[in-house]
Amino acid sequence: MxxxxxxxxxxxxxxxxxxxxxxxxxxxxxxxxxxxxxxxxxxxxxxxxxxxxxxxxxxxxxxxxxxxxxxxxxxxxxxxxxxxxxxxxxxxxxxxxxxxxxxxxxxxxxxxxxxxxxxxxxxxxxxxxxxxxxxxxxxxxxxxxxxxxxxxxxxxxxxxxxxxxxxxxxxxxxxxxxxxxxxxxxxxxxxxxxxxxxxxxxxxxxxxxxxxxxxxxxxxxxxxxxxxxxxxxxxxxxxxxxxxxxxxxxxxxxxxxxxxxxxxxxxxxxxxxxxxxxxITEKERSEQDNQVEGDIDPTENIDKLQESLDGAFAENGSEQPQIVDNGSTCENGNATTPVTYCPDENIVGYDADALRELAAKPDANASPGETGSGGLGDFAAFAEVASRYALSIQKSMGVSLDDEKAGLRTACLTGAWAGYTNQDDRILRLAIGDLDEAVAELLQEESLIAADVNGRQIPSGFARVEAFRRGFLEGWTPCSKDFS
Incomplete structure (x- = not known):
């Protein structure tokens, strides 16, 4: 052995x-x-x-x-x-x-x-x-x-x-x-x-x-x-x-x-x-699936991401936010990087350069900390945007956006969206290895995937992963029921 x-x-x-x-x-x-x-x-x-x-x-x-x-x-x-x-x-x-x-x-x-x-x-x-x-x-x-x-x-x-x-x-x-x-x-x-x-x-x-x-x-x-x-x-x-x-x-x-x-x-x-x-999440894939390239420029696919998120939360009945390239800023309220949710305007603003940097393929030949050493992959960037979109869903629920429960709901809802993309007929489909990119980003020190509207994270990595996992496996319903 x-x-x-x-x-x-x-x-x-x-x-x-x-x-x-x-x-x-x-x-x-x-x-x-x-x-x-x-x-x-x-x-x-x-x-x-x-x-x-x-x-x-x-x-x-x-x-x-x-x-x-x-x-x-x-x-x-x-x-x-x-x-x-x-x-x-x-x-x-x-x-x-x-x-x-x-x-x-x-x-x-x-x-x-x-x-x-x-x-x-x-x-x-x-x-x-x-x-x-x-x-x-x-x-x-x-x-x-x-x-x-x-x-x-x-x-x-x-x-x-x-x-x-x-x-x-x-x-x-x-x-x-x-x-x-x-x-x-x-x-x-x-x-x-x-x-x-x-x-x-x-x-x-x-x-x-x-x-x-x-x-x-x-x-x-x-x-x-x-x-x-x-x-x-x-x-x-x-x-x-x-x-x-x-x-x-x-x-x-x-x-x-x-x-x-x-x-x-x-x-x-x-x-x-x-x-x-x-x-085990990675089940058998077809030969065609195994040839799919999983890393794309997220800024060139924002319309597909918008449609994907709108579809994932259509049954929620909330007023869905628009995703816009505004440098990740808000006219009112705090901004977070690389993506910001603006409650007053109900928009998700992103910084295109920062998203592309996060979405870059990891560079195996770069030295630790070297400029241009690569990011975590496209799904890590998409998940950051999805996390800020999830705050709009929470706003429609009438719940707080700036406490630990908001962080748990955000991770759970982001996981629910990831689960929604894990089906054949989706405009954005979960590619092989994408979940790992989400886990890696979720555990980074400045990740937004389990953070409230001000970017404050859940300190426990165990809690972050568990909330994301619950949404991925069970959908968005437990995100509001369990973390109310």
Whole structure:
């Protein structure tokens, strides 16, 4: 069994969006009670904090036997992560599965630009990746310290490195549990990968509870960034979930991570092929569908977007706003970028240049933060416009547009519109990979998809994703009923 995380080409896309982390912890205020079953003031019952994320200052480096190590910064980071994972699973397997956890036979560090080491019957030369392999006499986790780990660290911060290794350790847990984790030789890759994401969520709950010896993470932007990382290590668009090697879309991987974060490891072990087949979003596509280019200039298709949104909310009976190119301004009221809803005028104004920048295809060859490094894709831009349109729908309901409930309704209604486009006869049809663009944008620090009319976001990334998911799966009706 081999779990290879699909990382690489997308690593250098959004370095400029990584949040800077402050040095002291404080609780971020929010609603004290759940709204529509979604608690905006906590993450899985933990208060939302904005504080340090990364290696714990003053913690002594772990001493583990790592083959090929250069004892540099990346290997120290990886070794400390493995040590904390050993401790965590050493406690959890006896507690939940009545089974001892055995450390791995091999830990291997290598440089993809170097000579290469032999592991799992392959050379690591040129392999920009991290992976677990088990069976056939192998029980090992290996990582590329030359390109992969530094790239993750530079783009998303050191906790993304911990996340990748936590995912790979999830495969080692599966290998040890075997049929206790619904895993056998016939198990499709997608189930293995979703379980590993879930086990990753288990460990990050442990870190968020301040229990890890070497690491800490805040439950605000720090945890949101881990969720956003899943966008950049998702499956390539168009890969069917039944394909050997499929990991799943970010929309599905975030769900699996959340399940692990909010439940014990037994929930991850319960995932089976029936569950995966029922909830995985990226179903089989026709050959014609797989050839569809998903990234278009949104400013040249505003008329189609207008028609799409009008159709999605036609049954609401409200006076639908006009989408106009006015530089994202309002004669009265606050403006937001790149799109603004103006309640007095009932218009959605956008900044054409900013929308095009957001809609650009990610540039895999750009350096982190480099000008022109690309955006998140066309659906990310369309979803920003849809979120401001959704405020007009809320205005017609007579509800507030400037509180947390407005943010939840906005995410839910944007998800409902996305679900509306997921049908064959739509003028704008959801393309392969579009949901991932929405998830990535939803989790960015300045996204409007889960924000009120003034651009104030729901602080909990879990709440943002759940509200969007509810609209996508159930339509716009629960958006008004659940978040009133």
């Amino acid at each position: 081999r779990g290879v995380l699909r990382v690489g080409l997308a690593l250098t896309v959004v370095g400029a969006t990584v949040a800077s982390l402050v040095s002291c912890t404080q609780t971020v205020t929010g609603s004290p009670a759940p709204t529509g079953g979604i608690d905006t003031a906590s993450v899985g019952g933990l208060p939302i904090t904005d504080g340090p994320s990364g290696p714990r200052e003053g913690a002594q480096d772990a001493k583990l036997d790592v083959e090929g190590t250069d004892r540099g910064e990346m290997d120290r980071l990886a070794t400390n992560a493995i040590a904390d994972l050993y401790e965590y699973w050493g406690d959890q397997l006896p507690k939940h599965f009545d089974q001892e956890f055995e450390p791995l036979d091999r830990l291997v560090s290598y440089d993809a630009d170097g000579e290469g080491a032999e592991i799992c019957g392959e050379s690591t030369a040129g392999l920009v990746n991290a992976f677990y392999c088990g069976g056939g006499g192998e029980d090992a986790i290996a990582w590329d310290r030359g390109q992969l780990l530094p790239g993750l660290d530079e783009m998303f911060g050191s906790m993304s490195v911990v996340g990748v290794l936590a995912h790979e350790m999830g495969h080692a847990v599966q290998f040890r549990l075997g049929e206790k984790s619904n895993i056998n030789q016939a198990t499709p890759t997608i189930l293995r990968e979703q379980q590993a994401d879930c086990y990753m969520g288990n460990f990050f709950r442990h870190v968020a509870e301040d229990q890890a010896p070497h690491f800490q993470i805040n439950t605000g932007q720090g945890l949101n960034q881990i969720l956003a990382t899943l966008f950049f290590i998702r499956d390539p668009a168009g890969l069917d979930h039944r394909t050997q090697g499929a990991h799943g879309l970010a929309f599905d991987r975030v769900f699996a991570f959340q399940q692990g974060f909010t439940n014990p490891p037994t929930r991850c072990a319960e995932m089976d092929t029936d569950e995966i087949s029922e909830r």
